[in-house]
Each structure stands twice: as structure tokens, then as C-alpha cells.
Amino acid sequence: xxxxxxxxxxxxxxxxxxxxxxxxxxxxxxxxxxxxxxxxxxxxxxxxxxxxxxxxxxxxxxxxxxxxxxxxxxxxxxxxxxxxxxxxxxxxxxxxxxxxxxxxxxxxxxxxxxxxxxxxxxxxxxxxxxxxxxxxxxxxxxxxxxxxxxxxxxxxxxxxxxxxxxxxxxxxxxxxxxxxxxxxxxxxxxxxxxxxxx
Numbered sequence: 001x002x003x004x005x006x007x008x009x010x011x012x013x014x015x016x017x018x019x020x021x022x023x024x025x026x027x028x029x030x031x032x033x034x035x036x037x038x039x040x041x042x043x044x045x046x047x048x049x050x051x052x053x054x055x056x057x058x059x060x061x062x063x064x065x066x067x068x069x070x071x072x073x074x075x076x077x078x079x080x081x082x083x084x085x086x087x088x089x090x091x092x093x094x095x096x097x098x099x100x101x102x103x104x105x106x107x108x109x110x111x112x113x114x115x116x117x118x119x120x121x122x123x124x125x126x127x128x129x130x131x132x133x134x135x136x137x138x139x140x141x142x143x144x145x146x147x148x149x150x151x152x153x154x155x156x157x158x159x160x161x162x163x164x165x166x167x168x169x170x171x172x173x174x175x176x177x178x179x180x181x182x183x184x185x186x187x188x189x190x191x192x193x194x195x196x197x198x
Contacts, residue, residue, distance in 0.1 A: 014083060014086045014087065014090065014097075014098060015086070015095070015096070015097040015098070016079075016083075016097060016098045016099070016100045017073070017097050017098075017099060017100065018100050018101070018105075019099065019100070019101060019105050019106045019109045019111055020109060022073060022099055022106075023106075023109075023111045026045070026046065026047070026073075028070060028071060029070065029071050029072070029073035029097075030049070030066045030067075030069070030070055030071070030072050030073070030196065031045050031046075031047055031048040031049065031073045031075060032048065032049050032050075032051055032063070032072060032073070032074050032075065032085070032096075033045065033048040033049065033050050033051070033075045033076070033103075034051060034052060034053040034056065034074060034075070034076050034081050034082055034084075034085045035050070035052065035053075035075075035076050035077060035081065035103075035124075035125070036052055036125060036177060037050060037052065037188065038123065038181065039077065039123075039124050039125065040116075041115065041116045042115065042124075043103060043107065043113040043114070043115050044075070044103060044113065044114055044115075045073075045075055045099075045103065045106060045111075045113070045114070046112055046113075046114050047114075048075060048114075049192045049195065049196060050188070050192060051063075051189070051192060051193075052177065053076075053081045053084060053085055053177070054174075054177050054178065055189060056085055056088055056089070057088075058189070058193075059189075059192075059193055059196070060089075060092055060094070061197075062192075062193040062194075062196035062197050063089065063094055063096075063196065064092075064094050065196060065197050066196045066197075067089075067094050067095055067096070071095070071096075071097060072089070072094070072095065072096040072097065073096070073097050073098075073099055074086050074089070074096050074097065074098050074099070075098075075099045075102055075103060075106075076102045076103070077102045077103055077104055077124060077125070077126070078101055078102040078103075078104045078105065079098060079099070079100055079101055079102045080168070082098040082099060082102060083098050085098070086098045125173050125176065125177065126173075128173075128176050129170060129172050129173050129176065132172055132176060133157050133160075133161060133172060136153060136154070136157045137153075137154045137157050137158065139153065140152070140153030140154030140155075140156075140157065141154050160172065
């Protein structure tokens, strides 16, 4: 899969902006946070709209309309998913900029972060991947004491983690992003798309 891991640096050739520069002109951007709804609820840039990366294709018409009115700033935890979003938008002739370092760098520099009161918050995707991978490795080793073939599960997960690091992709994150707790409620996504179409 080509979905980046829970985030890395921006790709050369794509437009990117550092947090200090973005903070100075945040009012000029339409900010799109491509993390899961739980990650978004835990803290996002002021005024950001949540469109998870795997729903970006659904949002293309609304994003084209928003880009026609001003600059799009794509945001995630530390830059990987927002870079992928910019690549996808560029391929669809929609100009977009990624926030270098994502919300992690933004908050570390002391810029304001909004949290939704009463909203469900969830674990960051990176944390979900670590839990799933660790659990599968332990399960493979535990089952391997009785059934030798079960050790292959641990080997497969370890190999997948190496592949993930080398290619800067993460199939496990792509699978976990599809779980119900990582999906936006249809009404939330529809409201976001309506807001962007205005």
C-alpha cells in the first residue's frame, strides 16, 4: 500500500510551509486536517476541517471549490499523510500546501490548538499501529510455544515493519484507518463538505 506511515517529512517538489510562517497567515488558508476523527478531536489547528485521508477522493469537488477561493493547507500529525494528500490533490489539478511537521511541530512551537468539547477522542494512528503490531508479535510468539507455525506471524509482522520503515509506507495504518472508530460519521463529513462548497 502507498499510504504513508503516521507521518514523515514533506516530499521535494511539493509546496510546504513551516508552522511559524503558516501561523502568520492562517486566516488566508482553508485548513484541511487529514487525520482520523479521533486524532482531529484530540487537537487541531484553529478553524481546520476534518477530511480523513481515505475520504479525500469523496471530497475532491468541495476541495476544488475551496481551492478556487484561496489556498489549501493540508495538515496531519507530522507531515506524511498531508504530503500524500497534496500528491493526490496535485494529480487532480488542485493546488495544496502541506504543513511541515504537522500538528506536532505546530503545538511544539506554542501555536494554539483547538479541541472539540465532548467529542470522542482516540489514539493517534502511530499508537494504534504500535499496539496492533506488538499484540500480533506477542500472539505469534505465545502461540508458537504450542504450534511452531504460529511463529511465522511474528516474523511476518517484523518483516512488515522493516518494509514500512524502508518504503515510508504502512499497510497496517491503511487497514486500521478503515475501522469504524477511525471513520467520520457521515453527517460530520457531509457538514464539512457543505462548508467547503460555500
